[in-house]
Amino acid sequence: MEYVHAIDNNELERWPQLFTEDCLYQIIPRTDHEQGRRIGIWFCDNRGMLQDRVSSIREVNVFEPHVYRHVIGPTEIVGAQDGAWRAQTSYLVVRTMHDGEMHLFSAGRYVDEIVLEGPVARFRKRIVVPDSWRFDTLVVIPL
Amino acid sequence: MSQAVTARPPQELVSWPEPGYTRVPLSVFSDPELYAWEQDRIFRGPTWSYLGLEIEIPEAGDYVTTQVGDTPVIVLRKPDGSINALVNRCVHKGSIICYEAKGNRARAKNLTCPYHNWIYDFDGNLTSVAFEKGIQGKGGMPPDFDKSRHRLLRLRVETIRGLIFGTFSERTPPLRDYLGPVMVQHMERTLHGKPRILGRYSQFMRNTNWKLYVENSRDNYHPSLLHAFFSTFKLNRLSAEGGTRQDDRSWHHITFTKRHTDKGDQAYDSGMIRAMKQDYGLKDPSLIDQWMEYPDQITNSIQSIFPGFVLQQILNSIGTRQVITRGVNDCELVWTLLGFEQDTEEQTCVRVKQSNLVGPAGLVSMEDGAIGGFVQKGIRGDLDCAAIIEMGGREVGSQPTRATETSVRGFWKVYRELMDV
Numbered sequence: 338m339e340y341v342h343a344i345d346n347n348e349l350e351r352w353p354q355l356f357t358e359d360c361l362y363q364i365i366p367r368t369d370h371e372q373g374r375r376i377g378i379w380f381c382d383n384r385g386m387l388q389d390r391v392s393s394i395r396e397v398n399v400f401e402p403h404v405y406r407h408v409i410g411p412t413e414i415v416g417a418q419d420g421a422w423r424a425q426t427s428y429l430v431v432r433t434m435h436d437g438e439m440h441l442f443s444a445g446r447y448v449d450e451i452v453l454e455g456p457v458a459r460f461r462k463r464i465v466v467p468d469s470w471r472f473d474t475l476v477v478i479p480l
Numbered sequence: 481m482s483q484a485v486t487a488r489p490p491q492e493l494v495s496w497p498e499p500g501y502t503r504v505p506l507s508v509f510s511d512p513e514l515y516a517w518e519q520d521r522i523f524r525g526p527t528w529s530y531l532g533l534e535i536e537i538p539e540a541g542d543y544v545t546t547q548v549g550d551t552p553v554i555v556l557r558k559p560d561g562s563i564n565a566l567v568n569r570c571v572h573k574g575s576i577i578c579y580e581a582k583g584n585r586a587r588a589k590n591l592t593c594p595y596h597n598w599i600y601d602f603d604g605n606l607t608s609v610a611f612e613k614g615i616q617g618k619g620g621m622p623p624d625f626d627k628s629r630h631r632l633l634r635l636r637v638e639t640i641r642g643l644i645f646g647t648f649s650e651r652t653p654p655l656r657d658y659l660g661p662v663m664v665q666h667m668e669r670t671l672h673g674k675p676r677i678l679g680r681y682s683q684f685m686r687n688t689n690w691k692l693y694v695e696n697s698r699d700n701y702h703p704s705l706l707h708a709f710f711s712t713f714k715l716n717r718l719s720a721e722g723g724t725r726q727d728d729r730s731w732h733h734i735t736f737t738k739r740h741t742d743k744g745d746q747a748y749d750s751g752m753i754r755a756m757k758q759d760y761g762l763k764d765p766s767l768i769d770q771w772m773e774y775p776d777q778i779t780n781s782i783q784s785i786f787p788g789f790v791l792q793q794i795l796n797s798i799g800t801r802q803v804i805t806r807g808v809n810d811c812e813l814v815w816t817l818l819g820f821e822q823d824t825e826e827q828t829c830v831r832v833k834q835s836n837l838v839g840p841a842g843l844v845s846m847e848d849g850a851i852g853g854f855v856q857k858g859i860r861g862d863l864d865c866a867a868i869i870e871m872g873g874r875e876v877g878s879q880p881t882r883a884t885e886t887s888v889r890g891f892w893k894v895y896r897e898l899m900d901v
Contacts, residue, residue: 364841366681375832376679376817378841382833385763390843396760397708399847471682471812472840475849 340460341407344479349394352479353387357452360384361462364480366470367445378476379465390479400477402435405442421450421461430480432473443467443480490517490901497866501889501896502874507863509689509856514899515808521898522787523549523805526652528638528645528659530789530802531555531565533816535642535675541586545578548646549805553635554578554591555644558602565635565646566604572596577632591632604632640664641671643791643800659785660727662878666734666783669774670793673820678831683813683840688852690788690803690811691895696848697784697801698887700724700735701871705753706851709843712760713768715795716780719745723880730876730890736781737882767833767843770795784887786894794844796827797834809856813849815839 343351356362365377381387410427425448432442445467452461465480493514497503508514529548536544537557544555545568552568568576570593577593585591591600597610606627614620635646638655645655656664685693703716710716720742725734773796783791788803804812819831837844872884876893879886
């Protein structure tokens with residue numbers, strides 16, 4: 338839940354801390370994921386890249402202000418591997434623009450590997466797999 | 481085969497404020513009647529449209545579905561290895577025949593309309609009409625119904641370096657003549673090996689008339705100003721060596737940069753350029769590490785082929801972009817990111833990492849998705865105004881600089897010629 342609130346409450350600086358140092362965060366459409374393709378719309382293979390994304394959102398990129406509202410389904414623990422829990426969770430994201438326009442922005446699932454680092458559970462891997470290959474205008478905030 | 485449903489010719493719909501290409505009436509981006517004429521005179525006119533990659537249909541019977549402007553098209557590999565492009569519309573009731581993004585019809589050896597089972601061969605000939613002779617002697621088509629008089633419209637198809645192009649018009653010159661030697665050489669240079677698809681996605685550009693995106697792809701004035709990521713990391717500043725190339729007719733465009741030649745310019749250090757961020761750094765600078773893939777030392781190039789195709793090299797991120805029209809107010813951009821069969825794993829990893837620069841979440845290119853909408857919003861209420869396009873002079877043609885809008889003027893030159901406005 339911390340993940341969702343970090344994003345939806347515009348506390349993006351908290352978001353990279355939910356991942357391990359050598360994490361993988363990717364957004365790749367369902368059809369490409371099923372075909373085993375390598376490139377989606379977003380690829381970060383360490384926490385530094387996540388932090389770079391956040392600072393780029395804050396300081397560099399040009400876009401109309403908007404917020405997300407994540408709705409998360411129940412998590413299924415799929416198994417355990419190399420000291421990590423493997424899990425999958427459905428999500429919906431509604432995007433609301435600064436002028437009030439609101440629409441369903443993305444639906445899909447998270448494919449995760451979660452590890453314990455001391456008392457803290459972190460994502461070693463979070464693959465966001467949207468059902469659609471089509472993205473409306475831009476995806477600047479992480480899903 | 482006219483798409484234009486309007487009785488009013490384009491000249492009555494829009495008037496150019498002056499001769500030449502330095503002014504563009506803003507109403508061209510929102511007039512639905514002009515949009516209908518564009519389908520007819522541009523997308524079904526004497527132009528080549530990009531249809532896909534040969535590697536998407538490697539086997540006999542493989543097909544993909546796409547669009548040329550608004551028109552649905554099937555692109556099909558025949559058993560003899562050649563490629564056909566057919567309008568995806570049954571002659572009976574107008575239903576689409578192939579309703580999936582891709583598939584294979586090798587076993588069926590034909591195309592069958594799902595609605596009433598009318599069947600076509602791979603060349604688009606109508607070969608069977610269900611219940612043509614009726615059932616138990618009753619019903620059926622009239623005896624003089626002649627199947628050979630009805631067929632799927634077939635486009636002319638040509639390929640270059642694995643890129644498939646199609647045209648509706650008999651008047652279109654052969655593909656290589658249409659492109660001209662400068663464009664052909666650059667395509668062959670960029671696609672230097674057998675391509676491999678690394679990823680594919682679409683960006684829906686809300687409130688962006690298709691011409692706003694195509695203009696943007698030819699506008700080399702904007703990248704270092706709009707895309708802060710480019711300027712801050714000196715990836716694509718106008719103070720680096722680069723230029724603008726066109727074919728002889730100024731229909732097509734290449735912009736290129738050699739990032740390692742950037743000697744700087746007072747304009748970037750003045751503090752007046754929003755996109756120059758002096759105190760910004762990356763925690764993981766490997767994102768912009770690139771290997772010198774091309775002997776010409778070009779580190780960034782965008783090639784825009786009229787009407788709606790873009791071939792990109794952004795560092796080592798190679799890809800195609802196909803513009804799909806979605807009515808007068810919106811358009812869609814289909815991105816296919818490529819590597820080559822001979823790439824090492826290390827090189828593939830660089831391409832994967834640099835995929836962060838492009839697409840709807842691209843640190844560089846996401847702004848291109850939004851900027852058309854900014855314009856479309858801005859011009860409301862002032863459609864009798866005109867855009868000013870004078871950077872780099874008032875003419876068209878190649879220029880040894882990127883501080884120019886010569887290729888935007890080139891776009892409007894072709895537009896006025898084809899639309900007769």
